Amino acid sequence: xxxxxxxxxxxxxxxxxxxxxxxxxxxxxxxxxxxxxxxxxxxxxxxxxxxxxxxxxxxxxxxxxxxxxxxxxxxxxxxxxxxxxxxxxxxxxxx
Amino acid sequence: xxxxxxxxxxxxxxxxxxxxxxxxxxxxxxxxxxxxxxxxxxxxxxxxxxxxxxxxxxxxxxxxxxxxxxxxxxxxxxxxxxxxxxxxxxxxxxxxxxxxxxxxxxxxxxxxxxxxxxxxxxxxxxxxxxxxxxxxxxxxxxxxxxxxxxxxxxxxxxxxxxxxxxxxxxxxxxxxxxxxxxxxxxxxxxxxxxxxxxxxxxxxxxxxxxxxxxxxxxxxxxxxxxxxxxxxxxxxxxxxxxxxxxxxxxxxxxxxx
Numbered sequence: 001x002x003x004x005x006x007x008x009x010x011x012x013x014x015x016x017x018x019x020x021x022x023x024x025x026x027x028x029x030x031x032x033x034x035x036x037x038x039x040x041x042x043x044x045x046x047x048x049x050x051x052x053x054x055x056x057x058x059x060x061x062x063x064x065x066x067x068x069x070x071x072x073x074x075x076x077x078x079x080x081x082x083x084x085x086x087x088x089x090x091x092x093x094x095x
Numbered sequence: 096x097x098x099x100x101x102x103x104x105x106x107x108x109x110x111x112x113x114x115x116x117x118x119x120x121x122x123x124x125x126x127x128x129x130x131x132x133x134x135x136x137x138x139x140x141x142x143x144x145x146x147x148x149x150x151x152x153x154x155x156x157x158x159x160x161x162x163x164x165x166x167x168x169x170x171x172x173x174x175x176x177x178x179x180x181x182x183x184x185x186x187x188x189x190x191x192x193x194x195x196x197x198x199x200x201x202x203x204x205x206x207x208x209x210x211x212x213x214x215x216x217x218x219x220x221x222x223x224x225x226x227x228x229x230x231x232x233x234x235x236x237x238x239x240x241x242x243x244x245x246x247x248x249x250x251x252x253x254x255x256x257x258x259x260x261x262x263x264x265x266x267x268x269x270x271x272x273x274x275x276x277x278x279x280x281x282x283x284x285x286x287x288x289x290x291x292x293x294x295x296x297x298x299x300x301x302x303x304x305x306x307x308x309x310x311x312x313x314x315x316x317x318x319x320x321x322x323x324x325x326x327x328x329x330x331x332x333x334x335x336x337x338x339x340x341x342x343x344x345x346x347x348x349x350x351x352x
């Protein structure tokens with residue numbers, strides 16, 4: 001098992017039950033079980049996680065930098081998509 | 096034969112030295128991989144396991160010095176005892192000949208301590224029970240790690256399977272000593288403090304046999320079993336390990352960070 005044959009796995013860590021899994025980084029591993037173990041060792045050494053997902057990096061479909069314009073710019077001038085015109089009721093905290 | 100009465104505190108001290116030394120020596124052995132493991136992720140995994148072992152050693156040795164209050168600290172026990180005063184199993188002091196030896200040594204040990212500490216966590220000595228219960232959680236993960244590697248190296252390439260089989264062959268002679276028991280144990284078992292390791296031998300054998308067979312590895316036959324660690328009679332490797340582990344403390348006694 002040579003190191004360069006190990007796949008890259010993206011690691012998502014949930015810090016509290018009910019919260020989203022957040023991308024933490026990646027690890028090398030030969031298979032899913034060892035990817036989970038490696039992720040636990042690298043990203044949850046100090047009790048940061050209650051749940052971990054690992055995903056083979058090559059299974060992720062991502063936008064490319066050249067897509068950035070057509071994908072994201074059109075939202076710039078559509079201020080009405082942001083809920084900033086509402087008045088927040090007084091009793092609401094942590095909005 | 097004259098029957099000697101064994102003082103409970105002295106017996107417990109000796110017993111805690113065994114538990115502490117097993118973890119201290121194994122923890123040091125694992126720490127030797129730091130910066131040398133086959134992959135960054137594995138480097139961190141082995142260092143984590145090493146730290147768990149050293150943490151357990153610290154707890155057992157601290158309890159040992161509290162038990163007899165002889166003016167020594169747990170650090171004195173770790174750094175200022177000589178080879179013959181260490182009571183660890185021969186298995187844990189065996190060198191990291193290659194990654195396979197490290198994994199097999201760890202696997203044989205993990206299977207034992209997982210079951211053994213589960214029993215010790217019911218000890219009538221509350222502190223011993225507490226340390227053991229905490230250790231069980233850590234060891235459950237250690238075993239998962241070592242067992243997965245046995246399966247992968249055994250079922251991997253021809254080279255990985257040859258190497259791990261060599262490690263099994265060479266380390267098998269140290270597996271009988273894991274179940275060592277003498278009058279110290281008997282005295283503490285009588286009091287509900289200790290646990291007879293032989294009562295879990297079948298559990299150890301079952302998981303080891305099942306894992307090795309799943310990994311297509313063979314258990315060597317007609318092996319002459321070695322022991323002596325519990326009496327301070329060690330293999331050559333321990334002296335080298337202690338020299339490295341103790342040199343700073345002995346060169347600068349009382350030094351502080």
